[in-house]
Amino acid sequence: QVQLQESGPGLVKPSETLSLTCTVSGGSISPYYWSWIRQPPGKGLEWLGYIYYSGTTNYNPSLKSRVTISVNMSKNQFSLKLSSVTAADTAVYYCARHISSSWYVESWGQGTLVTVSS
Amino acid sequence: DIVMTQSPDSLAVSLGERATINCKSSQTVLYSSNNKNYLAWYQQKPAQPPKLLIYWASTRQYGVPDRFSGSGSGTDFTLTISSLQAEDVAVYYCQQYHSTPLTFGQGTKVEI
Numbered sequence: 140q141v142q143l144q145e146s147g148p149g150l151v152k153p154s155e156t157l158s159l160t161c162t163v164s165g166g167s168i169s170p171y172y173w174s175w176i177r178q179p180p181g182k183g184l185e186w187l188g189y190i191y192y193s194g195t196t197n198y199n200p201s202l203k204s205r206v207t208i209s210v211n212m213s214k215n216q217f218s219l220k221l222s223s224v225t226a227a228d229t230a231v232y233y234c235a236r237h238i239s240s241s242w243y244v245e246s247w248g249q250g251t252l253v254t255v256s257s
Numbered sequence: 258d259i260v261m262t263q264s265p266d267s268l269a270v271s272l273g274e275r276a277t278i279n280c281k282s283s284q285t286v287l288y289s290s291n292n293k294n295y296l297a298w299y300q301q302k303p304a305q306p307p308k309l310l311i312y313w314a315s316t317r318q319y320g321v322p323d324r325f326s327g328s329g330s331g332t333d334f335t336l337t338i339s340s341l342q343a344e345d346v347a348v349y350y351c352q353q354y355h356s357t358p359l360t361f362g363q364g365t366k367v368e369i
Contacts (some may be wrong), residue, residue, distance in 0.1 A: 184307065184350060186359040199358040224304035233306055242354035249304035
């Protein structure tokens, strides 16, 4: 069974770039779609964007100018960069897998809390 | 963007009783070409990631108990827990995957 594990700094300063990596084990990056989804403390879920194993991306327009998702097939990883962060970006960040182009989330990582604070 | 609105925001149900959660989308999530509703339901317990319960509006994910069922079409959907168990206490979310950006409902908290 596939397992997803997020990693990266738990604290980021305002105006800096948040960087997270999702490592996929028990399965291959291909031929799936992979997303980043976040959840501010006590709030609901927000989709940030997805990447296909080939590198095709699709971002949430509300964040489009700040979000970059990339894939590293040799390491079975994909990554998130979110630039110019503010306190509003404080959230639990989840990496997730979709089955083909049916974009319901079939597998989730455990999530990692990223706090934006000076 | 397709806005997903759930009701109620929270509900309290006795053990063994039925729980019903509604989800309404601002646009249809039914593709007429394949007659499929692009709607999923998730369960989230405290300090855990969401867990997929239902996709295609009514298809139960492997391993999900059959007391969970999904129904509806177009813009109006329902998640039903036929006989609430203690382990079903959680927040439930609907999600549309008809079009991007993928969007979720605000969540419904189910308590006993």
